[in-house]
Amino acid sequence: MQNKLIISIILLISLTFNATSQKLINSPYSRFNLGTIEPSGSFRSLGMGGVSTGFRSNNTLYYSNPASYSSIDTNSFIFDFGLDYSQNILSDGSAKHTSDDFNFDHIMLGFPIAKGWGIGAGIIPFSSGYYKMSETRSDDNVTGEYTSSHSGEGSLTNFFIGTGLKITKNISAGANMTFLFGQLNRSYQVSSGLFLSNNAAENLQISGFNFDYGLQYTAAIKKEYFFNAGVSLSAGKYYNTKYNNLSFVLLANGIRDTISNISDDSTSAHIPGTFKAGISFGKTNKFNVGVDFVTTKWSDSKIPGSGGYTADVRTILFGLEYTPDRFSNYSFVKRVDYRVGGHIGDNYLVINGEQIKEYGASIGLGIPLRRSFSKTNFFIDYTRRTGTSASNLKYEDYFTAGISLNLYDSWFLQRKYE
Numbered sequence: 116m117q118n119k120l121i122i123s124i125i126l127l128i129s130l131t132f133n134a135t136s137q138k139l140i141n142s143p144y145s146r147f148n149l150g151t152i153e154p155s156g157s158f159r160s161l162g163m164g165g166v167s168t169g170f171r172s173n174n175t176l177y178y179s180n181p182a183s184y185s186s187i188d189t190n191s192f193i194f195d196f197g198l199d200y201s202q203n204i205l206s207d208g209s210a211k212h213t214s215d216d217f218n219f220d221h222i223m224l225g226f227p228i229a230k231g232w233g234i235g236a237g238i239i240p241f242s243s244g245y246y247k248m249s250e251t252r253s254d255d256n257v258t259g260e261y262t263s264s265h266s267g268e269g270s271l272t273n274f275f276i277g278t279g280l281k282i283t284k285n286i287s288a289g290a291n292m293t294f295l296f297g298q299l300n301r302s303y304q305v306s307s308g309l310f311l312s313n314n315a316a317e318n319l320q321i322s323g324f325n326f327d328y329g330l331q332y333t334a335a336i337k338k339e340y341f342f343n344a345g346v347s348l349s350a351g352k353y354y355n356t357k358y359n360n361l362s363f364v365l366l367a368n369g370i371r372d373t374i375s376n377i378s379d380d381s382t383s384a385h386i387p388g389t390f391k392a393g394i395s396f397g398k399t400n401k402f403n404v405g406v407d408f409v410t411t412k413w414s415d416s417k418i419p420g421s422g423g424y425t426a427d428v429r430t431i432l433f434g435l436e437y438t439p440d441r442f443s444n445y446s447f448v449k450r451v452d453y454r455v456g457g458h459i460g461d462n463y464l465v466i467n468g469e470q471i472k473e474y475g476a477s478i479g480l481g482i483p484l485r486r487s488f489s490k491t492n493f494f495i496d497y498t499r500r501t502g503t504s505a506s507n508l509k510y511e512d513y514f515t516a517g518i519s520l521n522l523y524d525s526w527f528l529q530r531k532y533e
Contacts, residue, residue, distance in 0.1 A: 138240070138270065140201050140215070140243065140245060140513075141205070141245065141246055142246055143248060144500065145244050145246040145267055146265060148421045148425060149242045149271060149321075149386075151242060151243045153239075153241060153243065154496070158479070158518070159175050159436075159481060159494075160434070161477060162477055162479015163405070163433075163434025163456035164456025165477075166407045166432040168345045168346065169331070169343045169406075169407070170345075170395050171183040171186040173187060173523075174188075174191075174193055174488055174523040178239070178275060180329035180346075180391070181291045181327060181347070182329035182331040182347075183287070183331060184234060184235045184279030184289055185279040185280055185281040185287040185289065185331075186279075187225050187227045187233035189227050191227065192224070192226045192522075192524050193523055194223070194520075194521075195221070195223040195224070195520070196223075196519060197492075197518065197519030198219060198517065199517035200515070201513065203514075204511065206512070220240060221240070222237055223236065223237030223238075232279070235275070237274070239272070239275070242270060244271075244299035245268050247266045249265070263303070263304070264302075265303055266301070271321060272295070273293050273294070274294045275292065277290055278290065286332055288328075288329065288331075289328070290328050291327040294322070296322040298320040300316075302314070302317070312364070315362045316361045317420055318360075319356065325350060326350055327348070328348050328349075331345040332344045339401075342395070345392070345394075346392045346393075347390075347391045348388060349389045351385065351412075353385050356380075356383050356384040359376075359377065379419060383417075384417060384419060387411055387415045389410070389411040390409070391408070392407070393432075400438065400441045402437045403436045404436075406433045407431070407433070408432075409431075413427055413463040425464065425465060427461070428462070431460060432458045434457070436481075437453050438450070438453070438481075439453075452479075452480065452482075452490070455476075455477070455478050455479075456476070456477050456478075457475065458473070458474065458477075458498075459473070460472075466502065471502055472500070473500050475496060476496070477496040489520075489522045489524070491521070492517075493516075494515075496514070497512070497514055
């Protein structure tokens with residue numbers, strides 16, 4: 116009963132908070148296309164480098180492959196709520212700039228319909244468009260000293276609801292229906308002594324439904340050992356879009372002279388599909404190790420107001436979870452899940468003709484709550500985004516720490532005794 120009360124309170128608070136939340140991490144890469152794409156996965160999987168496609172569990176939602184919902188226990192209920200802290204260190208080799216933020220990350224829930232048939236739903240981040248930059252320069256021949264400023268805000272969020280069904284003893288299939296929504300606002304200003312300022316303001320709103328599909332195969336190798344393999348696919352989709360771009364000069368006397376005003380409600384934004392394939396191997400209640408391959412054909416994307424800044428993405432994710440003794444009566448440390456992982460691949464952005472690269476590593480803990488299958492999941496991830504100095508690209512060191520409350524309860528069992 117106590118878990119149910121906690122879930123209800125968190126659900127109400129988080130839904131209200133999510134409506135206005137904005138990750139305030141200052142990144143110049145958020146200026147382009149859909150901003151900075153957020154990592155995908157529960158905090159359990161992010162502690163293992165983000166690997167998830169071939170994983171399945173009775174107390175965790177691996178939503179990137181909805182076929183995994185078929186593993187939810189009969190009569191059980193899963194609730195997962197997460198917060199994260201991020202710090203970004205931007206450097207060009209000589210100077211550094213640091214920004215950080217603490218924010219809501221996700222809320223998810225899952226429950227069974229019948230044995231081998233489960234439901235999952237949640238609200239998860241998709242991208243962040245926050246940045247603030249300014250620079251003062253001097254041009255003696257034309258304008259004298261002038262200051263250019265760039266700023267952006269907004270984010271895109273995904274809501275998903277899906278189901279997973281065990282078709283045979285070894286094969287499960289599933290599908291998510293997703294709803295992507297949000298907006299990105301960007302502005303640019305140049306101020307000099309000849310006029311008050313030259314301004315541009317851009318707004319992009321996106322919304323629409325899509326579907327994700329997944330398959331998983333699982334087999335027992337011998338007593339207590341298992342092997343899983345999975346694939347998932349999100350279809351490419353044209354989303355409803357509203358795009359506005361206003362350019363104007365604000366003169367010293369306060370008069371605004373409009374240069375151009377573009378308003379387009381008819382051009383749809385195309386976000387390409389993502390294909391994932393993964394395998395995992397482990398021993399029940401002891402360890403689980405897995406590898407994912409993820410690819411997205413971002414070169415096919417079409418984003419109003421952007422062009423020529425995307426390239427195809429290929430990423431390898433890998434991770435391990437180990438529990439010394441899940442049922443130890445004497446050692447709390449032995450009941451903790453220990454996780455480690457990494458990821459290496461591409462970023463979807465092309466800047467100055469070069470595609471940004473990404474690589475990183477993560478660690479995590481799954482701390483069991485007393486007399487319960489519920490856990491507090493904690494992870495730390497370090498990611499570097501970088502290009503070559505020949506392309507005049509800065510590199511980012513991006514640190515994320517997250518904590519989530521993963522509640523696992525038997526909501527549908529009728530108690531015989533009070």
